[in-house]
Amino acid sequence: MAINYLYPDFEVLRDTQRCITCRVCERQCANEVHSFDKDTNRMVADDSKCVNCHRCVSLCPTHALKIVKTDHCFKANANWKGEVIQNIYRQAGSGGVLLASMGTPKDYPVYWDKMLINASQVTNPSIDPLREPMETRTYLGQKTPKIKRDENGKIITDTPPQLTLNIPIMFSAMSYGSISYNAHKSLALAAEKLGIYYNTGEGGLHEDFYTYGKNTIVQVASGRFGVHPDYLNTGAAIEIKMGQGAKPGIGGHLPGAKIGEDISKTRMIPEHADAISPAPHHDIYSIEDLRQLVYALKEATEYKKPIIVKVAAVHNISAIASGIARSGADIIAIDGFRGGTGAAPAMIRDNVGIPIELALASVDRRLRQEGIRNNVSLVVGGSIRSSADVIKAIALGADAIYVATSALLALGCHLCRTCQLGKCNWGIATQRPELVKRLNPEIGSERLVNLITAWNHEIKEMMGGMGINSIEALRGNRLMLRGIGLTETELEILGIMHAGQ
Ligand code: SF4
Numbered sequence: 001m002a003i004n005y006l007y008p009d010f011e012v013l014r015d016t017q018r019c020i021t022c023r024v025c026e027r028q029c030a031n032e033v034h035s036f037d038k039d040t041n042r043m044v045a046d047d048s049k050c051v052n053c054h055r056c057v058s059l060c061p062t063h064a065l066k067i068v069k070t071d072h073c074f075k076a077n078a079n080w081k082g083e084v085i086q087n088i089y090r091q092a093g094s095g096g097v098l099l100a101s102m103g104t105p106k107d108y109p110v111y112w113d114k115m116l117i118n119a120s121q122v123t124n125p126s127i128d129p130l131r132e133p134m135e136t137r138t139y140l141g142q143k144t145p146k147i148k149r150d151e152n153g154k155i156i157t158d159t160p161p162q163l164t165l166n167i168p169i170m171f172s173a174m175s176y177g178s179i180s181y182n183a184h185k186s187l188a189l190a191a192e193k194l195g196i197y198y199n200t201g202e203g204g205l206h207e208d209f210y211t212y213g214k215n216t217i218v219q220v221a222s223g224r225f226g227v228h229p230d231y232l233n234t235g236a237a238i239e240i241k242m243g244q245g246a247k248p249g250i251g252g253h254l255p256g257a258k259i260g261e262d263i264s265k266t267r268m269i270p271e272h273a274d275a276i277s278p279a280p281h282h283d284i285y286s287i288e289d290l291r292q293l294v295y296a297l298k299e300a301t302e303y304k305k306p307i308i309v310k311v312a313a314v315h316n317i318s319a320i321a322s323g324i325a326r327s328g329a330d331i332i333a334i335d336g337f338r339g340g341t342g343a344a345p346a347m348i349r350d351n352v353g354i355p356i357e358l359a360l361a362s363v364d365r366r367l368r369q370e371g372i373r374n375n376v377s378l379v380v381g382g383s384i385r386s387s388a389d390v391i392k393a394i395a396l397g398a399d400a401i402y403v404a405t406s407a408l409l410a411l412g413c414h415l416c417r418t419c420q421l422g423k424c425n426w427g428i429a430t431q432r433p434e435l436v437k438r439l440n441p442e443i444g445s446e447r448l449v450n451l452i453t454a455w456n457h458e459i460k461e462m463m464g465g466m467g468i469n470s471i472e473a474l475r476g477n478r479l480m481l482r483g484i485g486l487t488e489t490e491l492e493i494l495g496i497m498h499a500g501q
C-alpha cells in the first residue's frame, strides 16, 4: 500500500568504475541488499533493506562502496521530528510495538562529558606509571569491618568471598542466544587472559564454557533459564538480575526462531518456543524476599560465592540500593538507561530510567551516609565508552565497571542497532551458523584484550597525572572531578564542584 511506503534511511553508493562485480557484497549481506542484475551485468542494491552495518563496505576488495544517510526528509519541525512521524506511520501500518536494540540514540545529557579530571601541578607531584608501580587490582565483595588476630598476632578474620580483578573492568551480561557462541567464547577467553570476569546473562552457560568458570559470573534472572546447582557452583559469582538499564521494569524476550538445539539445551527450554522471562521475579515482592533468594543462593554454593544484585538505574535508586545492601548481597550492579540490549521496546529504551552518572553518585552518597558503604561493592554500567569514563565512574564512587557495547564494538559490531533481527553480519547477535563463523573467537578475544589493556594503560596514566597510585585511592575521590556547564542541582547530585572552583 502506498501509504505504508517510507523512503529508506540509508542509500548504498557504488562506484561503478571500481566495482569488479565480484559479488562479495551479495554473499556477505544477510539482509539481501546486493544482487547481480543479469540484464545490465551490474550490481544493484535494494536500499530499503540496508541497516548500515558496514559489512559490505569493509569487505569490498576495491573499496567501491559507501553507505550514506539519506537526505530525503519530512517537513519536520522541532516537535514533529522525521523519526516521530515515521514511527507513527509504522505503527499505523503494523499495530505492533516498535522494537529496537543497543542503547538509546536520544540526545540526553552525557554527564561523563560534563566532568573533567584533575591533574597534579607543583604540589602533590604526579607519578610516572612507566617507572613506578600503579595498582589497578580491585576486590569486589563485602569488606571485613574489623581485622581479628589470635594471641600470636596471626590474622584470623574470615574474609567474605571476593572477586579479584586485575583491572576494574568486567564484561557485562550478554546471554547465549542474544549473542552467538563465538561471541561468548571471545568474551570468556578474553576474561581469562585479562584476569577479569564475563557474565552469562540470563541464557545459562553452555557446557563448553564450564572450563572458564573461574572467570564467569552466572546470572539468575526471573525466567531461571539454565539455572541448576552445577551452573551456580561453576561461576565465580552469582548475579541476581532484577533489572536492566535499557528496559527497566520489563522482562526479556528471545524469539523462538533463535532457539535451536544448543540454546534450548543450555536454557533448559523447548526448541523454537519463545523464551519470555517475566517482568518481576515471582518470588520477590520486597527486600525481605530478595534476602531469601540471596541466602538461598549462598546456601546452594556453601557461602563461597559473592552474590551480585543487578538493578536498572531508576528514580529512587538510592533507596533501592540501601535495601539491597541490607539484603546480604555482596555487590550491587547498577545499569544506566543508555545501556545496550539485544531487543527492547523502543519507547521503553528511550524514555525509562535515569543516567548512570546521577544514579551512581546518589547511591554512593546514600550508602556512605547510612554507614553501610563497606557492606557492598558498587559496579556500574550503561554506556561506558572509554578509559576516561572508567576513571570518572570510580571517582564518583564505583568499585568497578561493566562494559558491553564497547566490547561488542571491539568484536566488530558497527552499531547498526538491528540485533533483534538475528541477522548480524558480524557474527555477534545471530545464531545462523554461516554468520556465527564469521567471528573468530581467537581474534575476537585478542581484540578485547587489546581494548582493555589499552584502557588500563590510559587509566594508569590518568591516575599518575592525579598523583594517585591505586584504584583504592581514587574510589569516591570526587575532588578529582569538576563539572562543566552543569546546573547547581546537577553538581549537588554528583557531589562535585564546578570547574574554576
Ligand atoms: S564487493 Fe565491491 S567490487 Fe565486489 S561486487 Fe560488491 S561493490 Fe562490486
Ligand code: SF4
Binding pocket: 053, 101, 102, 408, 412, 413, 414, 415, 416, 417, 418, 419, 420, 423, 424, 425, 426, 427, 428, 429
Ligand atoms: S551486534 Fe551486530 S546486529 Fe547488533 S548492532 Fe552490532 S553489528 Fe548490528
